[in-house]
Amino acid sequence: MTVANEYIPGNSPIHSMTPLAKIIWTSVVMILALLFNHPLYLLALFFSVLLVAKIAGVLKVLISTLKSLFLFSLILILLQVLFTKEGEVIFYITEYLPVTKNAVYLGTAMGLRMMAAVLSFLIFLLTTRFKDIIQTLTNNLKLPIDYVFIFMTALRFIPTFLNEIKQVKEAQSCRGCSLDGWNPLVKIKAYAAVALPLVLVSLQKADKLAMAMETRGCGSGPRTCYREQKMSAADLSLVFISILLAVFAVLARLNGYGTYQY
Amino acid sequence: MYKLNNLTFYYKNTEVPALKNINLEIAHGEFLGIIGHSGSGKSTLAKCLNGIIPHYQHGRMRGQVLFNGNPTETLSIADISRSVGSVFDDPESHLITMEVEQELIFGLENMAVDPKEMQIKVENALEAVGIAHLRNRSINTLSGGQKQRLAIAAALAVEPKILVLDEPTSELDPIGSKEIYNLLAKFNKKGITVVLIDQKVELLARYASRIIVLNQGEIILEGSPREIFSADEKLNKAGVDIPQVTKLIKMLGFRYGKLPISVDEGAACILENMGIGK
Amino acid sequence: MISNPIIQVKDLCQNLDENHFILNKINLTIGSGEFLALVGQNGAGKTTLAKHFNGLLKPTSGKVLVDNLNTKYVKVSELAQKVGYVFQNPDHQIFHNSVEKEISFGLKYLNLPAEEVKRRTDDALKAVGLVDYRYAHPYSLSRGQRQRVALASVLVLKPNVLVLDEPTTGLDYRESMQIMNMIRSLNNQGHTIIMITHDMSLVSTFAKRVVVLNKGEILLDGPVREVLSHQEILSETFLEIPPISRLADKLSVIGIPKNLLTVEEVYRALCDVRGAEK
Numbered sequence: 102m103t104v105a106n107e108y109i110p111g112n113s114p115i116h117s118m119t120p121l122a123k124i125i126w127t128s129v130v131m132i133l134a135l136l137f138n139h140p141l142y143l144l145a146l147f148f149s150v151l152l153v154a155k156i157a158g159v160l161k162v163l164i165s166t167l168k169s170l171f172l173f174s175l176i177l178i179l180l181q182v183l184f185t186k187e188g189e190v191i192f193y194i195t196e197y198l199p200v201t202k203n204a205v206y207l208g209t210a211m212g213l214r215m216m217a218a219v220l221s222f223l224i225f226l227l228t229t230r231f232k233d234i235i236q237t238l239t240n241n242l243k244l245p246i247d248y249v250f251i252f253m254t255a256l257r258f259i260p261t262f263l264n265e266i267k268q269v270k271e272a273q274s275c276r277g278c279s280l281d282g283w284n285p286l287v288k289i290k291a292y293a294a295v296a297l298p299l300v301l302v303s304l305q306k307a308d309k310l311a312m313a314m315e316t317r318g319c320g321s322g323p324r325t326c327y328r329e330q331k332m333s334a335a336d337l338s339l340v341f342i343s344i345l346l347a348v349f350a351v352l353a354r355l356n357g358y359g360t361y362q363y
Numbered sequence: 364m365y366k367l368n369n370l371t372f373y374y375k376n377t378e379v380p381a382l383k384n385i386n387l388e389i390a391h392g393e394f395l396g397i398i399g400h401s402g403s404g405k406s407t408l409a410k411c412l413n414g415i416i417p418h419y420q421h422g423r424m425r426g427q428v429l430f431n432g433n434p435t436e437t438l439s440i441a442d443i444s445r446s447v448g449s450v451f452d453d454p455e456s457h458l459i460t461m462e463v464e465q466e467l468i469f470g471l472e473n474m475a476v477d478p479k480e481m482q483i484k485v486e487n488a489l490e491a492v493g494i495a496h497l498r499n500r501s502i503n504t505l506s507g508g509q510k511q512r513l514a515i516a517a518a519l520a521v522e523p524k525i526l527v528l529d530e531p532t533s534e535l536d537p538i539g540s541k542e543i544y545n546l547l548a549k550f551n552k553k554g555i556t557v558v559l560i561d562q563k564v565e566l567l568a569r570y571a572s573r574i575i576v577l578n579q580g581e582i583i584l585e586g587s588p589r590e591i592f593s594a595d596e597k598l599n600k601a602g603v604d605i606p607q608v609t610k611l612i613k614m615l616g617f618r619y620g621k622l623p624i625s626v627d628e629g630a631a632c633i634l635e636n637m638g639i640g641k
Numbered sequence: 642m643i644s645n646p647i648i649q650v651k652d653l654c655q656n657l658d659e660n661h662f663i664l665n666k667i668n669l670t671i672g673s674g675e676f677l678a679l680v681g682q683n684g685a686g687k688t689t690l691a692k693h694f695n696g697l698l699k700p701t702s703g704k705v706l707v708d709n710l711n712t713k714y715v716k717v718s719e720l721a722q723k724v725g726y727v728f729q730n731p732d733h734q735i736f737h738n739s740v741e742k743e744i745s746f747g748l749k750y751l752n753l754p755a756e757e758v759k760r761r762t763d764d765a766l767k768a769v770g771l772v773d774y775r776y777a778h779p780y781s782l783s784r785g786q787r788q789r790v791a792l793a794s795v796l797v798l799k800p801n802v803l804v805l806d807e808p809t810t811g812l813d814y815r816e817s818m819q820i821m822n823m824i825r826s827l828n829n830q831g832h833t834i835i836m837i838t839h840d841m842s843l844v845s846t847f848a849k850r851v852v853v854l855n856k857g858e859i860l861l862d863g864p865v866r867e868v869l870s871h872q873e874i875l876s877e878t879f880l881e882i883p884p885i886s887r888l889a890d891k892l893s894v895i896g897i898p899k900n901l902l903t904v905e906e907v908y909r910a911l912c913d914v915r916g917a918e919k
Binding site for chain 2: 682683684783784785810811812813814815816839841842879880881883884885888891892894895904907908911914915918
């Protein structure tokens with residue numbers, strides 16, 4: 102699986118918005134996703150997120166991630182089918198394994214919820230510069246710099262980590278260690294051969310990074326800030342629309358819309 | 364700038380000292396090369412210079428490291444970093460951010476540099492290492508050599524007086540290594556003191572103004588490249604190679620005014636000894 | 642023609658995407674028992690090509706035959722008994738608490754009798770000179786020793802071919818020479834050696850055949866002496882001719898043959914010239 106989580110330069114309207122506006126939008130998407138459990142409402146939310154991805158011009162990059170998320174959603178539906186027995190039966194897989202409407206709806210809802218939330222967050226990451234995120238988190242949202250750096254370093258490490266996994270896997274398979282067999286017991290054992298060196302190498306890398314941060318004066322006292330960000334009209338309107346939507350959604354939800362009775 | 368007095372250092376839980384009775388002075392404007400076998404204490408020495416020891420890595424330390432007259436124990440790593448830029452091997456692990464510009468800004472912000480000055484400092488540092496055109500790139504898209512240049516630029520951005528580099532060319536190919544050496548020579552000419560740890564004797568011989576050789580935590584040789592490479596036995600004991608040309612001249616037993624350490628010097632020496640050319 | 646081919650590469654292409662290739666139409670036959678160096682700048686495609694030899698990468702088009710088996714249809718873990726691959730960083734594979742266990746790990750998958758496992762482990766320990774470290778924890782060893790553990794852990798599978806990716810990176814001179822001498826004696830015992838490097842001094846001292854890669858294509862392929870004589874082409878690839886060879890070239894005015902590779906060769910040639918004069 103490949104994860105697209107890094108800034109892609111672009112000139113779309115989404116790119117030019119301030120991180121704060123985008124963070125608020127992402128949060129609203131997440132609130133909406135959690136608020137509703139009707140598959141149709143969630144589908145609409147999901148498509149609205151896709152539309153934003155399209156406007157930002159990052160839809161293409163997200164395809165592979167979407168595929169993985171889609172697969173994961175299918176698993177969620179399957180799990181629901183296995184464990185939800187109530188409700189109207191659509192059809193039977195076997196005599197003892199009915200597929201109920203509830204199960205399909207619930208699974209679909211969960212899948213869509215997850216996809217909408219993850220995608221909106223990825224769109225935020227793909228259209229926002231690393232440095233702007235740090236600045237927004239520390240300056241606008243007043244989060245402590247240490248925590249922001251832990252978070253950002255974790256993100257920075259994703260590609261490194263994926264690359265390390267690949268290298269360790271290759272090194273072990275070159276010693277005759279088979280990682281693609283079918284026997285789960287053998288497989289678990291084989292993965293110890295990947296996990297252990299990976300942990301050790303990652304610890305080495307983390308130590309090196311910490312050392313580098315020290316020598317660059319990290320955490321030495323008051324910092325300055327390269328560029329302050331100002332909210333533009335477009336930003337403000339996005340924030341306004343997002344918050345309005347959220348309020349509207351909460352009201353609608355309180356009045357009984359958007360829920361599916363299981 | 365630096366004065367090391369009888370410095371001895373033990374890493375935690377070890378009985379063998381990583382550094383033993385080191386006495387060393389580093390003067391302004393030097394290009395100091397440090398060589399030695401692996402485990403000889405080279406990296407430990409570098410860490411003592413930039414304050415990683417004793418502030419980040421702990422252990423038992425005896426003796427003193429004075430930086431501009433102040434013991435490093437009383438300074439923080441950040442204090443030292445204002446005048447000492449550190450560059451390590453394996454740039455991939457040592458770059459902190461995901462974007463070129465941000466990598467430089469990171470240090471400047473930490474050091475509380477006035478934001479108005481950042482623009483020009485970033486520009487200058489990137490220019491100095493020849494990657495100004497990569498300013499808006501993602502670090503993941505850079506080659507190994509470009510990453511190492513970026514690491515150097517990030518150290519340079521805060522305008523340090525000294526650069527301490529620990530095997531900065533170990534992952535680079537010969538041309539990449541040479542380019543880094545050329546850069547360092549350029550900065551050195553402009554007055555930056557360079558302390559460079561490396562295994563590449565051919566390059567050190569050409570660029571360093573002074574070399575120290577470490578063996579099992581002790582300085583066993585110290586002097587100009589020519590002085591160093593004439594001490595075969597000690598070098599052999601320390602597991603350090605000597606330049607090929609120098610090796611040949613010694614095998615031939617030729618007379619020389621100053622020990623040849625480059626191809627041209629070697630050719631001249633041989634021709635003279637064989638009675639041809641002047 | 643190579644009489645006893647062990648690896649045959651035919652029209653191998655490896656594409657990044659539709660418009661970019663990493664390897665373009667590589668044709669190469671490697672005979673059993675050769676000592677071949679794969680050289681080129683960082684990013685020339687050396688490692689990518691080598692990873693085709695044991696099936697880690699499958700060709701986009703063209704094919705790779707190892708011992709007449711098409712790598713496309715054989716698992717890497719099975720090919721491991723024909724082609725051993727030693728990576729640059731030994732820490733990517735070490736995870737046992739003793740050298741012995743680490744080395745014998747790959748044998749678990751072969752269902753061999755216990756005495757065979759022991760014999761192979763003993764042989765491998767001997768081949769890399771780590772018999773005394775059998776029960777040591779791999780992380781207590783130096784980088785050079787860990788590199789040898791990695792080599793041994795591949796050797797136990799008794800592959801005919803050994804691919805070594807930058808075997809001396811991160812090692813000091815003494816450790817480098819140790820591992821290179823071990824590789825040479827493995828070659829003398831019949832192993833085919835394929836060494837990826839950009840250190841031309843290493844190539845001229847140890848390898849017999851060189852393949853120069855540049856931008857994904859084979860630029861030169863032949864005996865070391867012949868390839869090194871194409872200085873102009875080599876300089877295009879930013880590879881450096883060893884200083885001693887450059888010195889020999891400058892001495893051609895006094896009858897020193899061109900294309901000499903090592904200090905010893907130049908020494909002997911100079912002695913000959915001197916002898917003739919007297």
